[in-house]
Amino acid sequence: MFLKLKLNAKIYLIIISLIGITIFLTESDFITQSLEDWVFIYMLSSSVLLLSYFSINLPPKDNSFSMDSAIYLAVLFLYGINVTMDVLFISILVEFLYKRKMVWWKHLFNFSMYSLMIVGAYYSFLLLGGHIGEVNTNNLLPYMISLVVYFCINISLMFLSFFFLDRVFKGTFDLGVLLESVASYCVTLLLSLVLAILLNEKRYFGLFLFTVLVVILSVVFRKFLYLYQEVSERANKDHLTGLYNHGYFKETLQEQFADAKKLKQPFSLALLDLDDFKKYNDRNGHLQGDKLLQFFGDMLKKAVDGTDFVAARYGGEEFAILMPSTTKEEAFSFLDRLRKEINNTYFSGVEHVPYRCLSFSCGIAEMERSMYDSGELIHKADQALYYAKAQGKNNVQVYEEHNLCFDEIKFKEDLDMIEQQVKFFLSKDVYTYRHSKRVFKYASEFSQMLDLTDHERHTLVLGALIHDIGKIEVPRDILNKEGKLERHEWEIVKKHVTWGKEIIAAEKQFDDLIPLVELHHERYDGKGYPYGLKGEEIPKLARILCIIDSFDAMTTERPYQRTKTFEEAVSEIMRCAGTQFDPFYAKLFTKFIQEKYLSRVHEQLEKYHDNKAVQ
Structure with a gap:
């Protein structure tokens, strides 16, 4: 299987393995260990293997973590790196003989990874003033930092493993996994200190007591997980078919x-x-x-x-x-x-x-x-x-x-229904009603020059007509206020897109219009509302409607801003292309306005001047 790996994966495995073997040969000390030390090392290795088997499972997703690292750290704090490396070697060797189905290089990689983690934790512990052979509860900083280093090396190596060996390990690496790892390592540090204290007081009995307690915890948590999953299954299953509900x-x-x-x-x-x-x-x-x-x-x-x-x-x-x-x-x-x-x-x-x-x-x-x-x-x-x-x-x-796509008759029926709703809901705000009618007109005309399907074209036109329906929920004194809105007033106005979505969602036949009603104030650069969507995260029709809506707002008289001419509005849209507006549709819309409206104005002015000249 090793031969089937990609070249960069092979190089990564070889480098980590060589570093791990070098650390072991440098730091381990098989020769000078006494018989009593070897008996204790075998007992520690047995505990590591036992706790690796009895991992602690937690709901909701059967997350599990092993307490073998707690033993390595406790031994590191009390007996130094030599004994710890010997325990690691014996544990991995027995695991290799027991798990013969697992390919050899994975055992070697695990051994090397633990070697790197242990040596990193050891020297950071010494660097911050930690003393081997005692547990100083008055100064926990060296213990905490050594665990952080141990954790960071582990996460870094696992991330690189995912990057190079994703097809082998079939894992995922995301924020959720990282947070779960942080929680498990905090428990590991706490239990490693508990074990160190037990070993310091009663060497063999302390190890026995710690191992038994963790095994009992593992059994209890497995039973709890089983009951949790059983209850979840009942809650998530349809009682008749047995499928999920x-x-x-x-x-x-x-x-x-x-x-x-x-x-x-x-x-x-x-x-x-x-x-x-x-x-x-x-x-x-x-x-x-x-x-x-x-x-x-x-x-x-x-x-x-x-x-x-x-x-x-x-x-x-x-x-x-x-x-x-x-x-x-x-x-x-x-x-x-x-x-x-x-x-x-x-x-x-x-x-x-x-x-x-x-x-x-x-x-x-x-x-x-x-x-x-x-x-x-x-x-x-x-x-x-x-x-x-x-x-x-x-x-x-x-x-x-x-x-x-809708046929024309269905489209006209929907249009009539929406227009009646717009008249009814927006009767208290004549400005919004007229604005909606103008945006509808621009959308109808602009959609003809866009590469849209009939369904998209109809959706854009209907959405343009009803896009501000949520303003029915905005108090009239805020809608008609002259001058700049207060911050809390602006927050109320911004909610009209959410209220509009709720109104439209009540009619299932208009579900296609929801993105236009809810998202026409999103900006291409991600600074819009309500979600701060960016670029093509915003549906295409909502990006188009945003341009049309803004153009009419700029060219219509309002009490709190000066009305722009069509030329000024076109310049503003091009200036904001790529930030507020989709640059592709902004360019097309300005072309549409120039051809449809500005050229007509210029022709009328030319006729007017010609007539004056004749007179």
Whole structure:
């Protein structure tokens, strides 16, 4: 396996191993140890191996840490580096003989890593005035610093291992792991001091007592972890199908969505709906319907077994599958194979439903870079699911903008409905209503020159009309205040995007508009609100709307600022391109204004001057 490693990984392993072996040969002292010392060294090594096996497990994610480092540090403080290196060597040697399935170079790397950690802790302890052979509780600084050095060397080597050997160790290294490590090392320091005191007072009995107590702690914590996991399983599982329930699904979706965005990995969501389940229920009864749900749940569990996928019951006869590190094409292939398999699987009573077999409709959506919330992924998967049903059921559909766009009649219906809402909600603020109408007009015209799908164009136009709907919650005296707003007043105004989102979310059919309502005050440089999103973290349509909204605000009379001319507003937008505004769309919008409005003004002025000259 060593030969299969990359060159830089081999070099890293060789360097660390050579350093570790050199430290051992320099610092260990096999020859001068007495028989009594060797008996004690063997006992210490046995304790290390025992505590390595009885690691302490903590919920919620089965985090565990071993107390072997507590023994190494305690021996280091009392007996020096020679005895500590001997204990380490014996422990690793026995582990090598016991764990024969583990490749040899991993044992060597572990030995070298511990050697580096021990020698670093030892010399930092001496450097800060620590004395070998006693435990000075009046001066804890040397102990603390030696542990910090021990910890830092460990984290650094593990980070480099992840960097060079990620395919071998298959680990992750993030802030959460770092914080957990800090907590475990604090416990390690405390217990190493406890062990040092016990060894100093009663050498053999102290070691025996410490080992027994840690083993008991390990057993107790394992039992506690088992009970915790059992209760969690019950809370997270759907009692009928045995799949994860809706709450666990939503929580896991948010976590995996955030991880996929951070790591820039593909992530797909599939929503499944059992076809004609109501008809099956009506003919066969609810008890038989429950058995069908159980049967389908078992098939889903079997399908995702051995993968990283998470299957859950979304509600009723709807199910969901979370598919990390999976593109929509891979998801489609997986779900379509499953659909055919289920079609060919008989279940009592399905011969009476329209397809005469067990079937499901499925919608798939893949996370896009512009998505900022997992709710968008659910909405798009849901749209794809409805599209699958509209195609006659028993099929799998992937969310595609051009397949799922609104038709013109639907768009006009939505436009009429939103316009009525805008009139009603913003009747108390005529300025905001007129502003919304102007932004709507600019968006309608500007969208025609952009490379947008019909669905994106309709979404932008509808979002432009209703983007300030949250201002209905802002007190009128703040909205109409002349002069600069106080800080607390400005904080209230900034909340209009969140209030707007809540209003729009009440109507499920307008979920596509939520990003425009909530994020049109985000800035390209990350200094906007409400989340401080940056660059392409902000959805494309929200970046476009931000420019249009700002342009109208600059060119409209307001009591607290001077109105800019179109030329001045265009210059301001170009000046802020790359900071407040997306530079690509800022350039296109200024071109649009110049061609659509400024050229018309210049033509009218020329005609006016020509007429004056004739007169």
